[in-house]
Amino acid sequence: MNSRCAACKYLRRRCPSDCIFSPYFPSNDPQRFACVHKIYGASNIAKMLQQIPQHLNAEAANSMHFEAWCRLADPVYGCVKTISLLRQQIDQAHSQLAIIQAEITFYKAQIRGDNNQTQNADQ
DSSP states (O other): OOOOOHHHHHHTSOOOTTOSSTTTSOTTOHHHHHHHHHHHOHHHHHHHHHHSOGGGHHHHHHHHHHHHHHHHHOTTTTHHHHHHHHHHHHHHHHHHHHHHHHHHHHHHHHHHHHHHHHHHHHO
């Protein structure tokens, strides 16, 4: 006997062998479907999974889960807050990289200058 997927358990229905939810919402992780269902609803999840190419369904299910989890954690900003924070970190890293590259260029120029002065003094 096959166990029902998390979606079918949550919806209290029989899980057919061709259940669209079972590959992406396994029975051992019921909170995953509950979270996504709370934001999107079962019929919308099914529609989204049916409308995209089969090979992208796993990625779509992961995205829906992440977005739903973020929306439940922060109802106002959702995943936009996370994206903004990551964007700020990337911008800060780019700034730090530019500063370090400028310092490297400065020190290389100093070393070249010191070498030129040493060579001129030797002559």
